Amino acid sequence: MEEGVVNEILQGPLRDVFDSKQLITDISGSGNNWAVGHKVFGRLYQEQILEKLRKSAEHCDCLQCFFIIHSMGGGTGSGLGTFLLKVLEDEFPEVYRFVTSVYPSGEDDVITSPYNSILAMKELNEHADCVLPIDNQSLFDIISKIDLMVNSGKLGTTIKPKSLVTSSAGALKKQHQKPFDAMNNIVANLLLNLTSSARFEGSLNMDLNEISMNLVPFPQLHYLVSSLTPLYTLADVNIPTRRLDQMFSDAFSKDHQLIRADPKHSLYLACALMVRGNVQVSDLRRNIERLKPSLQFISWNQEGWKTSLCSVPPVGHSHSLLALANNTCVKPTFMELRERFMRLYKKKAHLHHYLQIEGMEESCFMEAVSSLSTLIEEYNQLDATRSMPVEDLPRLSVAV
């Protein structure tokens, strides 16, 4: 939307990726105001957006899904982004809507981010088929870890002891100058791995509609925690089996998740493993067997695994794994968001910026919070079943 930002992209290394006919700009941004993004820009640009979408969609032989990538904290991403969801649902009801949302971290620079996020969450609850929440803090932690691993690798090879300290410090500084590039790279890889089965051949393909089908047991619970491994480029050509199994173990550790969450200690509703590279079905099955005992699955989905194998690995790696989990560990994120929202809302702080936009009322806020509370409650109910003993329900008895 913001002209300045769009122009910067058009001058950067990715300028050829974007079709200039598909860009819509306005002079200013949304001022971190969800209402401006959603109501003002939405109404203004609905026609234009629809037109461009229609043109692109007509080129497709078989339109499978839309990917919406946005942030929740700001105004344009969260407001206009979620407005688009409604538009897509009306125009293309049969096409799946996958949303990659960047949730605000604990310390973020936008003060009204809780308002924006909660208002956007309501739209995501109602109109998205599948949401992959991501937060900046986790991405940053992952980048820091990579830096550490890369530097410790370097430490091993440097000869001079004196330069160790200076060289590693220098390398770290260089990396932190542009962390967002590295962080965005992770999310880009997430999307690439997600669509790899649809783009390349493999022994066990998985289409995008299968993700929604298998991982969303109830329409409301469509939030998937993602984790990507491996995170660093493996220089070795000959990977011993230990590394492969390590990849699977890492995917379930809380350090590799793209959102602050610990899936191992929460309840799994379903899990998908998307493997790329030279991995065979026996490796996959062996690792599932190995990891299953340490994970808690809901009683009616004890073997809730969806697997896919794509033979083409990502650039620079020999194999990779993307794990998507529908897990109750997203609950803390939502609860924290609600907490921050209530802190601001109780004081009615910054509310007037929203209410002065035509179409916004206090009830919008109340509805949004109650929608989120319902979602949290559903997760609570599922968590409550964890402690209950599992009973097999009586089957239909048939007259013999």
Place this chain on the structure above:
Amino acid sequence: MNLIQKEVEKCDCLSGFFIIMSMAGGTGSGLGAFVTQNLQDHYSNSLKMNQIIWPYGTGEVIVQNYNSILTLSHLYRSSDALLVHENDAVHKICAKLMNIKQISFSDINQVLAHQLGSVFQPTYSMEGSYHYRRNPLGELMENLVPHPEFKMLGIRNIPQMSENSLAYSTFTWAGLLKHLRQMLISNSKMEEGIDWQVRPPLSRLPTLGKVSLNRELHFNTSIANLVILRGKDVHSADLGGFKDPALYTSWLAPVNAFNVWKTQRAFSKYEKSAALVSNSQFLLKPLDTIVGKAWNMFASKAYIHQYTKFGIEEEDFLDSFTLLEQVVASYCNL
């Protein structure tokens, strides 16, 4: 259907249709069942056999249990016989017998192809005759599916091993057939790990009431069996062990329940090999397990909205459950 019609018109004598599909996914299971239904409507006089792949127990698709029960119930109504291959069993064969370290799908498919080949390769039509059977598909079904309630068939092969081991092994018909028979009655899917303790029951009194499934069903009762022998000295093979009435149900005598096909021609790299296609209780436990899991999931209403979106209602699920519970009960009471 147009494509099928073209192919059918090319045939001098249509034996039937052989449909290969999986049960866990959407295309194989859903479209496969749909096509079978259409074949039933358009070619009701032809025989249809569906070769179905039973998914891994630990899950390859989360809704595989739903897909499986919907598929099985539809196929039970429109197909004449179901030839079942279990991924778990074939995987074990690759691991234990073929000694493959990193099993890929092409390895699994190779075992499957081998099993199918051992059954459908030509055999002589009568003892001593030199004419090949014209209609193996039809005769197979005639022999093995005497009652429409019992349609599930399985294949067991012996021997099955890697090229390296083959060089050091010799076979006798007596040895092969002894193992094959025990594999049948102890419900073992492959040559290794056979439970030799299992014996046929002494008396063939009909069981009173429903046999409890919680108890391990050790003895695998057969409805009908077909043994196919390929290789040297095939006429000297003694099949008396398979004609024992204790192996079969009371309502079908061994003379009708048991058949044998032979050919001197060796199959694949095995000097002597035997295949057993049987209609028995071998699939009872896996079927019961899948129905149980699907039922649990259904009770919590999970994923149902995904199906109702496309026109499958809860009623359809219930119909499927009812049909399959009936099948489970029937096989249980053999």
